[in-house]
Amino acid sequence: MKPTSLRVFVSALGVLVAWPSLVLAVGEPERLWTVGDRAFQDGLYGVSRRMLERLVERHPTDGRIPDATLLLGKVRLSQGQHEGALQAFRQAQTFSPPPGRPDEARFWEGETLFRMKRFPEARAIYDRILAENPSSPSAPDAVYGLAWVNLELKRRDQAVTEFRRILSSYPEHANASSATFYLARTLLELKRADETVGLLRGFVTKYPDHRLLPDARYTLGQALIAGGQSDDGVAELRAFAKAYPNHDLAAGARRTVVDTLVRQGKKNELAEEYKTLARAAARSPEDAVRGEAFVLLGESELKQRRHAAAITAFKSAVEAPALDSAMRFRALAGTGLAHEEQRQYGPAAKLYEEVAAKSPDKTLAAWAKERLAAVNTAARSEAPPAEKATPKKAAPEKTAPKGGTK
Secondary structure, three states: OOHHHHHHHHHHHHHHHHOHHHHHHOOHHHHHHHHHHHHHHOOOHHHHHHHHHHHHHHOOOOOOHHHHHHHHHHHHHHOOOHHHHHHHHHHHOOOOOOOOOOOHHHHHHHHHHHHOOOHHHHHHHHHHHHHHOOOOOOHHHHHHHHHHHHHHOOOHHHHHHHHHHHHHHOOOOOOHHHHHHHHHHHHHHOOOHHHHHHHHHHHHHHOOOOOOHHHHHHHHHHHHHHOOOHHHHHHHHHHHHHHOOOOOOHHHHHHHHHHHHHHHOOHHHHHHHHHHHHHHHHHOOOHHHHHHHHHHHHHHHHHOOOHHHHHHHHHHHHHOOOOOHHHHHHHHHHHHHHHHHOOOHHHHHHHHHHHHHHOOOHHHHHHHHHHHHHHHHHHHHOOOHHHOOOOOOOOOOOOOOOOOOO
8 A cells, every 4th residue: 555545544443443433424435435546556356356246235226336346356456356347347338327537437347358368259359449439539549459469379460550649649658658668579589670679769769767668678689780780789788687687688688699699700709798797697596597697607608619618617517406407407518528628538428328217308418318329439539449330430420400499
């Protein structure tokens, strides 16, 4: 509850308790409605629902019932009680006139259906609002709802159309900023990187305090790289990772930077990035983030053929308590490769066996199986003559699979 609202609410209750005559002066329907409405505004949904349900059940002819029914639907939706919310919103539409703004109850019916993943039904509701009353106050919300329905149904081109419709027809609406970001992200998924870049540069400038700003900066970096502006993209992702080191996307940003620099062959920049990764790993308070950073560091060291440093980094990753299974096997595979490149075939074979047998990534498991065969062949070929079991064969290519664990 907001501090000011809490003080007012508590004071009001104190007055009611202190002066019984005032309680008698305020009828039960009004009291139930006032408490239910105020509790909803303050986020006390349990209290609000009990008051409103009591009002609807005990005083079905009270003039506040239409508004109470609409508000009850919102309370139930806030609590995840979708069936009850749907029932309330549909009931609210039977009153004449319906409560709230024009089409408000109908819009919330569509929202409830969306959250229930009944997307075709939700789309029908939004379409009906726009077809019957295009100037409705609920029209912008209906367009935004349509865009999201199309995203959920994998109709990205249609989602783009609806997001653009919000920006062109309702540029001052509260959802315009979010629509800008999701439009940009959808365009990137459609491989229209240049359009994504233009939108997100505008977003970063126009909405510097928006909750989606970190996501926008990350997506901008990805779009710049996808559009061929690799240097700008790397700079943006580095800035994002520095500004939001504990963000869920920070590890992905650092990984993209490393991969991009590897493709470009920029060894000096790679060396600096490895140091940055190590610092990020050491500073992160989250075991999972720290573990993934060590995996990336190990792979970076391996690319530079610094095998001892790579093994140390991979070992730190494996020992991170929260490292997920896929990343753990990626670290084990990297350790095996470091041993193999130093002709330490025994330790390499042991690690490859574990990865081949247990890795959840089928591509990585198949690669480990190939490497296991290669190191066994190499070990036999280098054994003393009396111990050789097979003629010497060339070891298969040992480059790690391109599409390994992400």
